Amino acid sequence: MISIALVLVLDGVAKRYGEATVLHPTSLSLGRGERVALIGPSGSGKSTLLRMVLGLIEADAGRVLFDGVEVRPSTAQAVRRRCGYVIQDGGLFPHLTAGGNVTLVARRLGWTAARIDERLGALLALVRLERDLLARYPHQLSGGQRQRVGIMRALMLDPEALLFDEPMAALDPMVRAELQDDLLAIIARLAKTVLLVTHDLAEAALLCQRLALLHEGRIVQAGAAWELVERPATPFVSAFVSAQRAFVPPRPPSPEAPAA
Amino acid sequence: MKWAASAITLLGWIGLATTAHAGTLRIGSKRFTESMILAEIAVRTARATGESRVEHVEGLGGTAIVLAAIEQGAIDVYPEYTGSLKESLLHDVRAGDADLARTLASRGLGITATLGFENAYALAMKRERALSLHVTRLSDLATHPELRVALSNEFVGRSDGWSGLRAAYGLEGLAPRGMDHGLAYVAVESGAADVTDAYTTDAALARLDLITLADDRHFFPTYLAIFVYRLAARISFPRSFAAIEGLTGCIDAATMTRLNAEAEVQRLAPADIAAGFLGAAATGPAARPSLLRGMGEVILQHGPRHLLLVFLATFFAVLAGVPLGILAARSRVAGGALLTAAGLVQTIPSLALLCFAIPVLGVGALPAMVALFVYGLLPIAGNTLAGLRAIPLALREAAEALGLSPLDLLMRVELPMAAPVILTGIKTSTITAVGTATIAAFIGAGGFGEPISTGLNLNDTRMILEGAVPAALLALLVQGVFAVVERRLVPPGLR
8 A cells, every 4th residue: 555645656676687687676665755865886776776767767577656656658758747857967968058958848848938037046046056157058067067057957847856866976075065065955945855876875864864775786775874874784784884984084193102 | 841842842843844845856865976966967957847846855874874765755866876776775786677676666666767877886097007008998907917006995805896806807916005095096196006996987087087997897786877766756746757867868977977076176066066067057166265264154054953953852861861860760670771771772873873763753853863862861861860879878868857758859859969960961961962963964964964974975174174163162162051050050069
């Protein structure tokens, strides 16, 4: 039985390419407003799982339900319009200006200029961008600006869920930290359901309440960040956790210390 | 879509212009001087009866093309040689006349009696040299092993050329040298050689004062000049045909040689030569304009037709090629098959493709345009496919994830992103069409190829340049236009 409070249900979905199994039967559900991070090393199947939600990849087995509707080729278009999708480096179309990217679907849906303009104003304030940047082409923007425009595009139709696939991967550490803070503010304020794919445990812990750690096509542990750190379910979980190093600067040599 | 409709209308108009009008007698010619002069003579003769409109369909390529044109009804009469007909229709240049007549009749064709001369192979010598040695027949050569023989490479290579001739006349004592035909004439003219091969009505015979040696053992096949006609046309235009048949026996080899020389040495137009032959007032030697002037005239006269051929062919190639490329990007199997087919067509030599088109489409602009269209297809479809495939998967997915309709996805994201590559394909296709369209003149499509192929047949470099230079300039112009179009059409984000 599926409660209506569950926005997103992945029910035993699996995927294989020939001999290679990318995803063993996996289940996961998100309640309305819940924020879940899929973490794990490259090739663990987390990105496959995310793209199944949008019908970009069809599952070999199992099903995906979005707000009670099964995601199939016939329903995918409607589901996609209720989800915002943000990928690495913004995923902006190079032939359109930033504004053109953000408003593409709204224009095709016949929104009035006034409505589009009003929405743009709200989104610009949300992602803290100047309006004149909208006239620029993607290559004329910085990496951080491109990602902010990508977030605007994802939010344009005011979707119920936001799906992020490694959104910060291409950014340098300072820009990344700033954008992480802003993104946290945005999603906290909008109370959207969020599914985030990242290999950065700290980012996952910052942005999401619940984490699911994938390894070789299986969720090996799901829970709050502290649970993964304090109660690792398998040796792999503790290995993954300890691979995320804290920054501990080496101490300068003390003049009093005797020479070794 | 308005401009598509007008393009289709235009295409229909061209098609109409190239199909037969009832009540017009159409006389064809191959693309060389003698054929054009004979056709002009027939045109003027038929016109003089006042029976109907008479039109000269100039510039058809070789025997296969003209035969296809007359069988298809695109022309009604044209000058031909019996040997060429036997070779083309019976694959035996020495076949009997009765066999030929039967085959022609089965195709709805007939031939007149000979016009009075033969355009056969012959060996030629300077008149004074031949007379001083008393060499007038081919069999006389056997007794003069000291004679230096310079032959065209083609004649040396043909089985009915030197090797057959040597056996037939016992000429083993002579050692011929093979060279370019033009150079062989120069060698004879300068006295460096004594004997060369020639055609019996070659203008060079008159120009260099050569005589042909009599074929006393009848080695060379017969190439009697005749008119080929459609039997149906003969019934429709009885008075014209009576007049044309009145020409038989009226032109001897010396006369034909002189008429050819008027064209090739004095540079008279075939129409004027025909007029002169028929006793009408000739306009006298044509003053040739300067090369630059000549090019200007060629551009004005042939440019619009050339442009139209290229434009319409490319227009339809885009209309079909882009969807073909899209289909290929969607379905590997169907698209792959279509692209392979387009690639195969690309390997057919353009002249051969033009020949294939004649039985279906006749002669003139329409088959030429279809051939250009077919050639233009692959670069456009191939580049559309390449452009679509070059879109990164992540961006494709990002576009799909927006929930755009498949049509919007294609029109708003995929095609614009592939546009620079597609435009390059269209440019390649257009420039190729500018070049290939010059070959279309061989099937009477007009354009810059007209002076080029006429010039080739007359060995007239200047005339070739008058067509080739404008064609090259047009290719450069196309390149320039595309540079501007690219700047306009491709958004800054993709440059």
